[in-house]
Amino acid sequence: MTERRRVAVLISGRGSNMVSLIEAARAPDYPAEIVLVVSNRPDAAGLARAEGYGIATAVIDHKAYGRDREAFERALDARLAAAGADLVALAGFMRLLTPWFVERWFGRLVNIHPALLPAFKGLDTHERALAEGVKLHGATVHFVSSEMDAGPIIAQGAVPVLDADTPDSLGARVLELEHRLYPHALDLVASGRARLAGRTVSVADGPAAPGSLIAPAF
Numbered sequence: 001m002t003e004r005r006r007v008a009v010l011i012s013g014r015g016s017n018m019v020s021l022i023e024a025a026r027a028p029d030y031p032a033e034i035v036l037v038v039s040n041r042p043d044a045a046g047l048a049r050a051e052g053y054g055i056a057t058a059v060i061d062h063k064a065y066g067r068d069r070e071a072f073e074r075a076l077d078a079r080l081a082a083a084g085a086d087l088v089a090l091a092g093f094m095r096l097l098t099p100w101f102v103e104r105w106f107g108r109l110v111n112i113h114p115a116l117l118p119a120f121k122g123l124d125t126h127e128r129a130l131a132e133g134v135k136l137h138g139a140t141v142h143f144v145s146s147e148m149d150a151g152p153i154i155a156q157g158a159v160p161v162l163d164a165d166t167p168d169s170l171g172a173r174v175l176e177l178e179h180r181l182y183p184h185a186l187d188l189v190a191s192g193r194a195r196l197a198g199r200t201v202s203v204a205d206g207p208a209a210p211g212s213l214i215a216p217a218f
């Protein structure tokens with residue numbers, strides 16, 4: 001097997017998607033290894049979870065840089081370089097990245113968003129999905145572009161929205177899906193099967209969203 005890609009995961013909180021990536025990368029044939037977890041928040045619960053797996057962690061507190069976003073990102077970039085990371089996965093990382101960082105890592109920087117982009121960009125996606133009365137909702141893994149939640153889509157998964165759903169019950173169903181979607185999408189990128197083609201992504205040998213990620217047909 002070719003060299004496994006060295007992945008750094010960036011978090012701001014709980015880190016459940018980070019754990020799904022760490023667990024997936026424990027498989028000997030998985031094309032990536034998680035070499036570092038970085039948080040912009042010292043109190044992120046995900047840090048202790050990563051340490052529990054023996055993964056190196058770092059805190060780069062954005063508050064220490066005031067309004068100087070680029071200074072924060074230069075410190076982040078230096079820590080990624082020190083770990084020899086060549087792929088970065090955002091997992092509940094709640095900082096808008098500037099064009100400087102995005103251009104430096106473009107095509108090697110991915111994010112998971114709890115909605116079927118381009119629908120419901122931004123925050124509170126489950127509340128908004130229920131308010132709109134959509135019947136299918138889900139999650140998207142995309143390459144990160146300077147424009148928020150607008151980068152080329154790598155893989156998506158869908159779940160049904162039930163009449164009795166609340167934002168919490170729908171959010172829980174989407175999160176369970178995320179934990180299967182993100183390891184799949186990172187596999188596509190790290191193995192080279194997902195290829196950027198301008199504003200879109202082509203996926204070699206097989207669908208980007210295997211049946212298991214699509215809500216059961218009625």
Ligand SMILES: Nc1nc2c(c(=O)[nH]1)N[C@@H](CN(C=O)c1ccc(C(=O)N[C@@H](CCC(=O)O)C(=O)O)cc1)CN2
Nearest residue numbers: 093094095096097098111113144145146147148149150
């Ligand atoms: N240039 C980009 N940066 C980021 C993207 C992206 O697509 N392009 N994705 C996000 C993740 N994200 C939604 O998926 C997101 C992150 C942060 C925010 C936000 O409003 N952040 C505020 C601060 C909030 C806080 O610290 O709690 C901010 O940065 O001022 C919205 C959506 C990751 N970055």
Ligand SMILES: NCC(=O)N[C@@H]1O[C@H](COP(=O)([O-])[O-])[C@@H](O)[C@H]1O
Nearest residue numbers: 013014015016017091092112113114
């Ligand atoms: N806009 C980005 C965003 O909303 N990301 C979402 O934050 C949660 C992080 O959970 P986690 O810390 O348990 O992985 C996930 O649901 C992820 O999709």
